[in-house]
Amino acid sequence: MRIVTTTEELREAIRDSSANTVGFVPTMGYLHSGHTTLFDHARKQNDLVVASIFVNPTQFGPNEDFEVYPRDPEGDAAKCRAHGVRLLFMPSVAEVYPDGHATTVTVDHLTTELCGRFRPGHFAGVATVVAKLFCMVGSQRAYFGEKDFQQLAVIRRMARDLNIPTRVIGIPTIREDDGLARSSRNVYLSDEERAVALSLATALRATRAAHRAGERSASALCDLLAAELTRHPTVALQYAELADPESLKLLRGTTLEAGQGARAIIALQLGRTRLIDNAAIDHDDPSFLTTRLGA
Numbered sequence: 001m002r003i004v005t006t007t008e009e010l011r012e013a014i015r016d017s018s019a020n021t022v023g024f025v026p027t028m029g030y031l032h033s034g035h036t037t038l039f040d041h042a043r044k045q046n047d048l049v050v051a052s053i054f055v056n057p058t059q060f061g062p063n064e065d066f067e068v069y070p071r072d073p074e075g076d077a078a079k080c081r082a083h084g085v086r087l088l089f090m091p092s093v094a095e096v097y098p099d100g101h102a103t104t105v106t107v108d109h110l111t112t113e114l115c116g117r118f119r120p121g122h123f124a125g126v127a128t129v130v131a132k133l134f135c136m137v138g139s140q141r142a143y144f145g146e147k148d149f150q151q152l153a154v155i156r157r158m159a160r161d162l163n164i165p166t167r168v169i170g171i172p173t174i175r176e177d178d179g180l181a182r183s184s185r186n187v188y189l190s191d192e193e194r195a196v197a198l199s200l201a202t203a204l205r206a207t208r209a210a211h212r213a214g215e216r217s218a219s220a221l222c223d224l225l226a227a228e229l230t231r232h233p234t235v236a237l238q239y240a241e242l243a244d245p246e247s248l249k250l251l252r253g254t255t256l257e258a259g260q261g262a263r264a265i266i267a268l269q270l271g272r273t274r275l276i277d278n279a280a281i282d283h284d285d286p287s288f289l290t291t292r293l294g295a
């Protein structure tokens, strides 16, 4: 595996590899099995796997955790190597945003609700850096986790709207044995918070069960989701919604129809840690029901 830090080296290495198909996995590092499963998928479908590690300052708000975001470059490189990444791009902030950088990519509509309401500017930061990375790498495919469901929808739309010829592929969420979605930010959780954090998976399970039992009112399902999450006094709920999986239009006030597709999406603050999760409500989501991959 080769590690490169400039766009020029990156492009040269991809050209020299003479790979017919390139699969790209952008990350912010502090890698876990949620990330390595993306590498594994990329390896199965492409001649060359390229990963990037870049903690993108423009997607963090002024009071968010950019400065303290966990980092482990050596451990990350070893995990990339073990999962078939052949080229790892680790640019500096100045390489990605050189002096005079003046272009921002904004995606309308899909970014106004859900996390967009609580993290102003976040999705513009994400769309901008991913558009830039797509242009730098020029891969046929790129892999993203369903864990960040709104991000996946935003990136799909951005690539489509800008005619970027990279196919965006979504991969189901990897969870701990007890159901907690893996996240680099889980290291922030104390033991007590770790126990409360389970409520995200529990609430999603309860809502799926209510739907299976015949509840079709989206508002009632949202209320159930919220009630499960706010049982714990330490949880500051940000939102608990059902949304259309593609347009992310909120479904409160509607009656779910058979085969319509609905995603339950939640975000909360637990102490200093912000946690998000989501699940398909109206069809079996094997990644949610079974535990996959260990540490």
Ligand code: AMP
Pocket: 026, 027, 028, 029, 033, 034, 035, 038, 143, 144, 145, 146, 147, 148, 171, 172, 173, 174, 175, 181, 182, 183, 184
């Ligand atoms: P991040 O490093 O948090 O920016 O994540 C990089 C990529 O890994 C994103 O596409 C995430 O959605 C994905 N990812 C993070 N956690 C998980 C997980 N638990 N399961 C699947 N994908 C994940």
